[in-house]
Amino acid sequence: THPIRVAIAGYGNLGRGVEAALKQNPDMRLVGVFSRRAPTSVTLLDTDVPVYAMADIEQYQDEVDVMILCGGSKTDLPEQGPYLAQFFNTVDSFDTHAKVNDHYAALAQSAQKSGHVAMLSGGWDPGLFSINRLYGEAILPEGKTYTFWGKGLSQGHSDAIRRIAGVQSAAQYTLPIEAAITRVRSGEQPELTTREKHTRECYVVLKAGVDEETVRHTIVTMPDYFADYDTKVHFIDQASFDKDHSTMPHGGFVIRSGVTGDNNKQTIEYGLTLDSNPEFTSSVLVAYARAVHRLALSGEVGAKTVFDIAPSLLSAKSPAQLREELL
Ligand SMILES: NC(=O)C1=CN([C@@H]2O[C@H](COP(=O)(O)OP(=O)(O)OC[C@H]3O[C@@H](n4cnc5c(N)ncnc54)[C@H](OP(=O)(O)O)[C@@H]3O)[C@@H](O)[C@H]2O)C=CC1
Numbered sequence: 001t002h003p004i005r006v007a008i009a010g011y012g013n014l015g016r017g018v019e020a021a022l023k024q025n026p027d028m029r030l031v032g033v034f035s036r037r038a039p040t041s042v043t044l045l046d047t048d049v050p051v052y053a054m055a056d057i058e059q060y061q062d063e064v065d066v067m068i069l070c071g072g073s074k075t076d077l078p079e080q081g082p083y084l085a086q087f088f089n090t091v092d093s094f095d096t097h098a099k100v101n102d103h104y105a106a107l108a109q110s111a112q113k114s115g116h117v118a119m120l121s122g123g124w125d126p127g128l129f130s131i132n133r134l135y136g137e138a139i140l141p142e143g144k145t146y147t148f149w150g151k152g153l154s155q156g157h158s159d160a161i162r163r164i165a166g167v168q169s170a171a172q173y174t175l176p177i178e179a180a181i182t183r184v185r186s187g188e189q190p191e192l193t194t195r196e197k198h199t200r201e202c203y204v205v206l207k208a209g210v211d212e213e214t215v216r217h218t219i220v221t222m223p224d225y226f227a228d229y230d231t232k233v234h235f236i237d238q239a240s241f242d243k244d245h246s247t248m249p250h251g252g253f254v255i256r257s258g259v260t261g262d263n264n265k266q267t268i269e270y271g272l273t274l275d276s277n278p279e280f281t282s283s284v285l286v287a288y289a290r291a292v293h294r295l296a297l298s299g300e301v302g303a304k305t306v307f308d309i310a311p312s313l314l315s316a317k318s319p320a321q322l323r324e325e326l327l
């Protein structure tokens with residue numbers, strides 16, 4: 001069978017990650033990259049495929065099996081997702097938690113009409129962490145679920161800062177509050193507000209002449225991203241940014257702390273430790289691109305989340321081989 005033909009829409013950290021991840025999946029191949037920038041200004045890592053103008057993307061609908069959307073959640077994906085689901089099967093890592101149902105509805109409408117599959121929020125949170133929160137709550141109905149991230153760089157939050165007028169570069173680090181983790185790990189099952197679980201720390205490079213306090217205020221009051229957190233903002237120069245903020249480690253864990261039967265304490269924990277947040281997220285996107293291709297071939301249409309997609313569809317192994325490896 002022919003390799004699954006994958007294309008990238010939007011070439012940033014995730015776009016580079018997808019380009020790299022596809023090299024680890026021989027049943028798939030990159031056939032093109034689409035960018036809103038001039039194609040000649042976009043340099044790929046090392047794959048010899050064309051870079052096209054996003055404006056021409058509709059012309060390639062018969063050459064692409066799955067389009068992986070690597071734009072930013074704050075402003076790119078809400079517009080690009082429904083638009084591209086008219087022409088392609090798509091996968092994205094949409095992560096504006098407060099707006100997931102809006103995005104789902106917009107993708108569902110576009111994909112139902114065009115007969116495509118549009119998968120949203122296929123990353124690690126939302127994505128793999130979402131699946132583990134569901135398992136925990138379905139299996140231990142009497143209990144509490146906690147999610148902790150970092151210390152690490154959140155791409156969604158960094159992207160959100162980059163979209164503020166006058167910002168040249170941005171890195172946002174998420175820091176878990178250790179006292180909260182200790183209380184959760186003790187089995188106390190505490191009630192914790194958003195502000196009691198994490199703090200956020202931003203490093204921002206501004207373009208010349210841009211007022212720091214205006215940008216600081218825009219960040220710390222930003223709904224869905226920073227308003228509910230204690231947030232620090234540091235303004236630095238580009239040289240310092242390039243030196244100190246070019247790697248994107250992250251990680252985190254989901255804990256379900258519950259009880260069964262005669263009040264037996266049961267704990268489920270799922271964790272990630274990531275050298276590169278974007279490369280890991282892109283590896284999730286590529287596995288889900290395989291699943292979306294198979295769903296489309298089977299006649300499925302519409303919007304899908306990780307909850308709707310059977311794990312076996314992500315694997316390059318056959319169902320029989322997977323069954324042999326069940327234990
Ligand atoms: N669910 C999850 O677990 C995760 C989700 N994410 C999501 O992934 C999204 C994308 O993250 P990330 O790839 O880091 O974002 P980037 O800022 O690197 O890229 C976003 C878009 O910006 C454009 N762009 C990239 N580089 C440049 C540049 N030098 N000049 C101008 N434009 C540029 C690209 O579009 P174009 O090529 O068209 O110019 C690109 O698609 C995040 O917003 C986040 O929401 C990320 C990690 C985990």
Ligand SMILES: N[C@@H](C[C@H]1CC(C(=O)O)=NO1)C(=O)O
Nearest residue numbers: 095125126149154155156174
């Ligand atoms: N979507 C996040 C992935 C995780 C990390 C995170 C955070 O640090 O707030 N929330 O979810 C990202 O863009 O990195």
